[in-house]
Amino acid sequence: MKTADNSKMGEDFFKYLPSEIVVNILSRLPTRAAMACKCVCKPWLGMLTTPEFVNSHMSRSVPSIAIETHSKCYDIIEFADELDLNFDAPIPCGVDFNFLLSYDGPIYRIHNDFDKEHRWDVTFSFRLPFKGRIQSSANGLIFLRDFVHDDLILCNPVTRDYLKLPCPRQTSPKVPNAMDNCGFGVSGTTGKYKVVRIFAETKERREGFRNACQVYTVGTGSWKNVPFGKPLRFCHDIGGVHLNGNLYWMVAKTTRGFCRWISCFDLEMEHFSSVAAPPPRGRDFLLGRSLCVLRGCLCVSDISHHGRDHSDDESDEDDIPNDGHVIIWMMKGDDNSWTKIFVIPEVERSAGLGNVWPIIIFRNGDALIEWDDGMIFFYSNKRRNFDCEIMSLEGREPFSSTTIMYAPSFVSLKSFAMENVSSF
Numbered sequence: 073m074k075t076a077d078n079s080k081m082g083e084d085f086f087k088y089l090p091s092e093i094v095v096n097i098l099s100r101l102p103t104r105a106a107m108a109c110k111c112v113c114k115p116w117l118g119m120l121t122t123p124e125f126v127n128s129h130m131s132r133s134v135p136s137i138a139i140e141t142h143s144k145c146y147d148i149i150e151f152a153d154e155l156d157l158n159f160d161a162p163i164p165c166g167v168d169f170n171f172l173l174s175y176d177g178p179i180y181r182i183h184n185d186f187d188k189e190h191r192w193d194v195t196f197s198f199r200l201p202f203k204g205r206i207q208s209s210a211n212g213l214i215f216l217r218d219f220v221h222d223d224l225i226l227c228n229p230v231t232r233d234y235l236k237l238p239c240p241r242q243t244s245p246k247v248p249n250a251m252d253n254c255g256f257g258v259s260g261t262t263g264k265y266k267v268v269r270i271f272a273e274t275k276e277r278r279e280g281f282r283n284a285c286q287v288y289t290v291g292t293g294s295w296k297n298v299p300f301g302k303p304l305r306f307c308h309d310i311g312g313v314h315l316n317g318n319l320y321w322m323v324a325k326t327t328r329g330f331c332r333w334i335s336c337f338d339l340e341m342e343h344f345s346s347v348a349a350p351p352p353r354g355r356d357f358l359l360g361r362s363l364c365v366l367r368g369c370l371c372v373s374d375i376s377h378h379g380r381d382h383s384d385d386e387s388d389e390d391d392i393p394n395d396g397h398v399i400i401w402m403m404k405g406d407d408n409s410w411t412k413i414f415v416i417p418e419v420e421r422s423a424g425l426g427n428v429w430p431i432i433i434f435r436n437g438d439a440l441i442e443w444d445d446g447m448i449f450f451y452s453n454k455r456r457n458f459d460c461e462i463m464s465l466e467g468r469e470p471f472s473s474t475t476i477m478y479a480p481s482f483v484s485l486k487s488f489a490m491e492n493v494s495s496f
Contacts, residue, residue: 095122098116102195106129130211130482135478137440137475137477137478144200147194150195153436198232205219207256207311210256210265211258212479212480214227217311223236228483234485237267237403251271254311257345258314258339260340263293265289269295270283270300271285284300304320306335310322310427313364315369317338319336320335322372326351350374368401369404373400374401399414400430428443438454448475
């Protein structure tokens with residue numbers, strides 16, 4: 073028998089639920105639906121800003137990709153077949169490419185193996201009020217650099233807020249920088265968000281590479297100097313890669329062997345260390361080798377040219393010719409050992425020497441890979457042939473990626489003290 077109390081309970085069911093249960097329910101919604109919940113009522117609007125909801129939603133956030141579609145415009149793409157990710161599954165290999173995306177308009181579907189194998193959707197789109205090159209993301213916060221105005225920017229497209237970091241102070245204001253490189257991430261223990269700047273105010277001298285390091289902890293309002301350690305050579309604008317509370321860069325310890333080392337910066341302890349990179353193939357030079365994160369592991373992608381590296385005297389049974397090959401290495405285990413997970417032969421490119429950024433590896437071995445001139449390919453594990461239709465991302469900066477892995481979150485920049493946050 074339906075009573076007045078039962079009718080009232082049905083009409084306003086959530087009102088009588090404990091807040092922790094409501095948080096548990098809402099945090100399980102897809103990001104787009106959770107964003108819409110902010111408009112339901114004021115109690116829900118406030119609930120979606122609480123640490124309980126933010127942390128619960130973040131722990132369930134589906135890995136997506138953020139891609140620049142026009143100047144200042146981005147799409148967040150979610151893959152439905154990746155909702156139950158198993159990062160321990162073996163990674164099969166294949167060698168097929170098909171063109172997926174173009175810069176000339178919004179992201180669209182084309183009839184190819186990618187659409188047949190993977191269900192994907194544009195979760196939401198956003199437009200920024202400023203120009204900036206997308207660098208990386210951590211816990212839903214995106215880090216961008218505006219090289220024209222020399223701005224360092226953090227934004228959250230879910231909460232629609234952003235902040236521009238205060239300009240770091242030059243130790244010698246009248247001396248131009250020979251190199252200026254940044255990375256962004258979150259420390260592993262305390263969960264502090266930090267931007268790390270590595271720069272050289274004078275050109276390299278014969279006695280070594282004289283770099284300096286500054287760290288900005290979001291919410292403090294100021295930069296601080298951090299000891300750099302051993303002299304290393306960095307690339308000017310290829311930013312640090314964030315993984316498990318560390319930032320990584322491809323570096324050199326001397327004037328030779330430019331790609332043989334990886335510099336690691338511990339965001340919690342704020343100190344540097346170095347690990348050996350996988351053996352270089354072809355030219356021992358920075359361009360052609362880049363760092364990325366795949367399946368929760370640090371990886372090196374290598375587009376090799378002009379013969380093999382003869383510096384390694386040890387023979388390798390599965391060694392292959394290097395001219396025009398893409399090789400992807402993955403670091404596994406505590407011994408920092410490298411495993412070759414992909415070998416893609418005979419990649420014919422007119423752009424010459426360049427970088428390759430794997431964006432995502434799917435559970436069936438398929439992958440999305442971006443070239444440094446803005447071409448994005450679908451790597452199919454089924455067809456095992458090289459078939460590509462190529463279009464370029466026009467107006468694109470060389471040697472930089474416009475596509476990153478991104479996990480949406482409700483982390484609000486307004487929760488940080490000492491920051492001037494704006495909305496868009």
